[in-house]
Amino acid sequence: MxxxxxxxxxxxxxxxxxxxxxxxxxxxxxxxxxxxxxxxxxxxxxxxxxxxxxxxxxxxxxxxxxxxxxxxxxxxxPPAVVERNDVVTLVFARGGLLISAEGRALSRGGVGDSVRVMNLSSRTTVTGLVQENGMIEVR
The missing domain is CATH 3.90.1210.10 (Antifreeze-like/N-acetylneuraminic acid synthase C-terminal domain)
Structure with a gap:
């Protein structure tokens, strides 16, 4: 009060x-x-x-x-781990399923940042979180 x-x-x-x-x-x-x-x-x-x-x-x-x-x-x-136009690995993991693909970063980002990435094989744009190793975790 x-x-x-x-x-x-x-x-x-x-x-x-x-x-x-x-x-x-x-x-x-x-x-x-x-x-x-x-x-x-x-x-x-x-x-x-x-x-x-x-x-x-x-x-x-x-x-x-x-x-x-x-x-x-x-x-x-946080300092950028991924620069714009870098070729990165996209990773999707759920339960026992693990899918990975190559993508091109459309922006730069540090660990934990959300970045847009174009999947190079399907040309689809997805959003994921930057990991410490430079991979992008797609949810």
Missing amino acids: RSLFLLLLLAVLGTSAMADVLIPLRTIRAQEIVTRSDFRVEPVDIPGAWPAEKTVDGLEARVALYAGRPVLGNDLG
């Missing part, structure tokens, strides 16, 4: 909550691997900003990050 009251009070007063977020110290190009030393921490009120307590070491900039501008939630991600 008390927390509901505080939320209502904040809404009425128009007060927003500040949170520590990451601010790049320099311009970081897209696809560049970053470390914590590339950023400073600053309290900012921006919805969807990358929280300062989340780790960034070894992540890849998905877009250009400009010095002085807060990093948003989707601006960083």
Whole structure:
């Protein structure tokens, strides 16, 4: 009850909550691997900003990050394992059934990212998750 009251009070007063977020110290190009030393921490009120307590070491900039501008939630991600136009192995596994085929990646992606891939034998486009070994798991 008390927390509901505080939320209502904040809404009425128009007060927003500040949170520590990451601010790049320099311009970081897209696809560049970053470390914590590339950023400073600053309290900012921006919805969807990358929280300062989340780790960034070894992540890849998905877009250009400009010095002085807060990093948003989707601006960083795992480094790409699959590049656009790479020939990859598509794998479908369910129970005891295992089907594999060659495909061409239509976008780049890191481990756990969802990417579209064209099956080279059927020319059908499917979506799958990038695995650590570069295979694409189709569901």
